[in-house]
Each structure stands twice: as C-alpha cells, then as structure tokens.
C-alpha cells in the first residue's frame with residue numbers, strides 16, 4: 001500500500017513536492033522509532049498527506065463536493081486547504097482504510113485536530129521541521145521533537161498560529177480547537 005501511494009505521489013506531485021514527501025516520511029519514521037509509535041501508520045500518513053496538494057483548486061473543490069466532504073467557509077475561499085481532507089477520503093475509498101488515527105492525521109495535517117494522536121503529531125512535526133525545512137528556529141524545534149513529542153507539537157502549533165497573527169492571516173478554527181485542547185491537557 002505505501003509503495004503504491006508513493007508511486008501515485010510521484011505522478012501527481014511536482015518534483016519538489018515529491019522530495020518533500022520523502023523527507024517527511026523519513027523524518028516521521030525517525031520520530032516513530034524514538035517515540036515508539038506505529039511505523040506502518042506513520043508511514044502511510046506521511047506518504048499520502050500531500051497527495052492532492054498540487055491538484056488545482058477548482059478540481060479539489062469539485063472532488064470534495066462529489067465525495068460529500070464537509071466544506072468550511074475558509075475552504076470555499078481557499079480550496080487548497082482541502083488537500084488533506086481529500087487525501088484522507090481517497091485512502092478511505094481506494095484502500096477501504098478505516099484507521100481513524102491515520103485518517104484524522106492526513107485530513108487535518110494543516111490545522112491540527114483536537115483528537116489527533118501521536119501519529120498526527122508526528123506527521124505535523126515532520127511536515128514542519130523535517131530535514132527539507134529551513135527557518136530560524138528549525139534546529140531547536142527538531143531537537144525538541146526528539147525529546148518530547150507533545151512539547152514539540154505545542155511549539156509548532158504556536159509557531160504556525162503566531163505566524164498567522166503576525167501576517168494578519170486567518171486562524172484556522174481547528175488549530176484554535178487543537179490549541180485549546182492541548183493546553184487543557186497540559187495544565
């Protein structure tokens with residue numbers, strides 16, 4: 001299954017995106033090993049998360065409607081935000097995948113989700129601080145992710161939301177929900 005997903009990924013993505021996917025997969029597997037998460041689940045989630053990222057907006061919206069996905073207002077405006085949900089639905093339809101921890105991880109890898117478990121956290125961390133990423137705090141966050149998955153997840157979520165605030169961008173409602181549920185857990 002992972003082999004087939006990667007073959008599809010190579011066809012459906014730009015070269016850069018495919019290289020990113022391989023980087024996310026490798027970093028996610030490293031974190032799975034350190035934190036004893038299920039490597040199969042982590043690999044499937046990482047290999048498929050951006051499968052639909054290079055599909056044009058109009059097409060993403062169309063597929064989402066045909067597949068009866070719940071489309072939020074912000075997703076209507078920026079259909080690229082749907083690429084995770086469409087990828088998760090693809091896994092459900094194409095492979096009869098029912099593993100909620102993979103499906104939630106893939107569907108909400110852009111925003112986070114309050115019910116995300118370690119598979120989703122690993123995916124979001126690898127997507128943000130994998131070896132293909134380079135920004136001022138990347139090294140620090142990468143090291144933190146080896147030590148403490150939950151703390152790294154909170155920091156990455158914070159980083160993304162701070163960036164949205166600083167650049168006057170919309171905060172994804174699911175990110176806010178995830179943030180609230182995570183800090184509640186940490187109290």
Ligand SMILES: [Fe+2]
Pocket residue numbers: 049050053083084109110
């Ligand atoms: Fe993505």
Ligand SMILES: [Fe+2]
Pocket residue numbers: 020024049050127
């Ligand atoms: Fe990605």
